Amino acid sequence: MSTYTKKQVSDLVKGDLDWDTLHRMLSMPKDKERYSHYIAVLQEQVSWDDRIILPLGPHLYLAETQADKTLVTKCECGYEYGDYRKNWKLNALIHVRDSEEKMQEVYPKLMAPDTGWQVYREYYCPSCGTMHDVEAPTPWYPVIHDFQPDLKAFFDWLDLPAPVNA
Ligand SMILES: [Zn+2]
Structure with missing residues (x-):
């Protein structure tokens, strides 16, 4: 199994990886070094020092705070949404498009959902x-909790020590 350099993983994250390497990377099982390269690349992109545990989106992270090792959902800008086991969306600003007028800002007339x-x-x-997510549910549906990672199982698989509060 091939392993990849941190430079290749960095090019992958920035969208600059050459097609042959990208194709090979996509077709092969993930090597275990990938996690540490990937996290190191992400860590360089943020201005704060809390340790990134997992990315949750292009600008959203699960991070371990330096102060007391709690695990929080955190924006790239540093804003904290609280404990990662809670739904971060409940601490976000929420804009609901629930009328024809609001839908017409993103759809041509008569092309929007009812x-x-x-x-x-x-x-x-x-x-x-930063917009972190968009949901398209029925109006009465609860705010969707995307997922809650099983950090212990994940770090077991990586053969790395899990965060103390996982
Ligand atoms: Zn932010």
């Missing part, structure tokens, strides 16, 4: 305004 059946919920960082 908001009696489907609405859009957009989740924004209260500090920097």
